[in-house]
Amino acid sequence: MSIDLTRETKTEQNQQVSEYINKVLSLIEKKEVNKEEAAWITKETVDGFREHVNPGFLTYRKSVTKDGQFAAVEWSDNGACFKDVNGKEYIDCLGGFGIYNVGHRNPKVVKAVTDQLKRQALHSQDLLDPLRAMLAKILADITPGDLKYAFFTNSGTESVEAALKLAKMYSERTTFISTTRAFHGKSLGSLSGTAKGMFRKPFLPLIPGFRHVPFGDFDMMKKTFEVCAAVGEDVAAVILEPIQGEGGIILPPEGYLKQVRELCDEYGTLLIFDEVQTGMGRTGKMFAADLYDVVPDIICLAKAFGGGVMPAGAIVAREEVFKSWFPNPFMHTTTFGGNPLACAAAIATIGVLIEENLPERAGVVGEYFIKELKEAAQGHEDKVLEIRGQGLMIGIEFHKDEIGYEVSKGMFDRGILVAGTLINSKTIRIEPALTISYEEVDKVISTFKEVLNLVKA
Structure with missing residues (x-):
């Protein structure tokens, strides 16, 4: 008897859920909603945030x-x-913290995603997917210097995670230098580079080997390199936002980024530019690296990379660095990174940035x-x-x-x-x-x- 009652209750519950879903989908379908519908949407939204x-x-x-x-x-x-x-x-x-570089719902980006969706939304994961190859070629053409190979992600923190793992695998070193006021994301590796104590403390200990120095203080950066070398903890990579975003829009002192580049070259250390926020034209150049005439070894992209339509990110690296992933391309993967819809959005976005x-x-x-x-x-x-x-x-x-x-x-x-x-x-x-x-x-x-x-x- 109890089993039958449970089944009846479950059936009734499913019916209620189905009715709710249909109502939501009908509202999504509408171009305009009336006052009564707007009030219902507002109440459901506030209640949903409070309760769920x-x-x-x-x-x-x-x-x-x-x-x-x-x-x-x-x-x-x-x-x-x-x-x-x-x-x-x-x-x-606010622009979604820098997402909408080509505007909200740019028609060319929307069209590219819609056209791709009509044919195929996601790829099988096994065969070669064409848009990933084409987007990677475009990135090799537009990114600074000899950056050549791309790996695609879904977000900024995923791009940073990929860059950190690539740097470790390339050099087999485990020390990273980040800066005060830095923000690189909130997944464990990225959070290790992020500077805000409020975000870090609840999750300590984070990934070992990270050191923070004041942003813009080259002398402290140099001394940290010297100390790391002296104690046998050579630096794998320095990770920097060329212009700090969440840190308060902090511009680097004149010549600072070039000095860091030269220091990295001296010690055989990689330079990672986190351009999740500064990339895709926001600073007056396609990349802030162009603005300061500095070529990093790895560049991290996201936010505006998907044109404000699709979640999308990438890292682009020099061949010498990236080839550590050649023997086993499954060493670092992501199910949805580089999916056809995201790649279509990114390709169209770059097109708009250049054409306009x-x-x-x-x-x-x-x-x-x-x-x-x-x-x-x-x-x-x-x-x-x-x-x-x-x-x-x-x-x-x-x-x-x-x-x-x-x-x-x-x-x-x-x-x-x-x-x-x-x-x-x-x-x-x-x-x-x-x-x-x-x-x-x-x-x-x-x-x-x-x-x-x-x-x-």
Whole structure:
């Protein structure tokens, strides 16, 4: 009897789940939703986060928004903007932390992914898949220097993990040097290179062999190399963000990256550039390595690599380094890395960046953006400490966390999304689509000025 009741209960439960799924799918199918549907979506989203995702996200949203706007639910996007489920439009100056370099739902990227989806979504894992080969060739052509072989991933932290493993296998050394304020991801290997203690402490001990030195301090970097060599712990690789992103948009001192490159050459150490955030045109060049005229041994890509449509990442390495994976290509693999949809998105993304000259545009628009932000901040030196950046990778640092939060809230209330960084909460980041119009830039600047006038020091 109990078994029959259990079966009946399970059948009823499955029927309820099926009805819920059908309702969700019908909403996905709609181009527009009405007020009643928008209210249902909002309630289900908030309840779902509280009961089944993580209520901490609701607490965070409440800390960076005014009144009931913590419950804003994004629903659609296009160009440099997105809309919430109630139809309010926002200029996206967070850009998914640098995902939307070619804009939201770029039509060429969407078309490439849709066309590929009509033929084949995922590959068999055994036969040769053509788009992976073609994308790898394109990367060999556009990346700096003699970077040649590519391995594809799904995210930034996966790219960093692959780079660390490749560096270990190439040299059989186990020491890595990272820097303070660095952010390389949150999986165990990447987290070992990340500098933020709050993220690291709960998971200690991490991967052994990592040392951190102050970003931009070449003398300390050199002394650390010397000490490591003296005690028989030669450095396998130095991993750096050419411009630190989550650290607060920190630019390297003049000549620093070239000095590190020369130091690595002297000690037979690999140089890994984490360009997950700086890559794909954001800084005014296709890669920040080009900006500083430095060729790394391995470059890590993700975020904007998939065109804001597909999760996609990659590492590209010199043949001398990568060939340690030649004898056994299964030494490091990932099921979905380099899948046809992701490769189609990445190929189309690179095409858009080149055809529309977006890296150069990012440099020009970014220069204008920074200049106008600095002018808007004049007279508010008691609130704004510094405005800095390169291309459309801009940081506004305030004297106190509270000021940054109030500015973020005020701008969100007026339809501009910005956000503090993970490492430095006093700094809000501006990383819009590289396609952002001057009219949209001017709206961001005027809103920033308006909010600054209202916020107390």
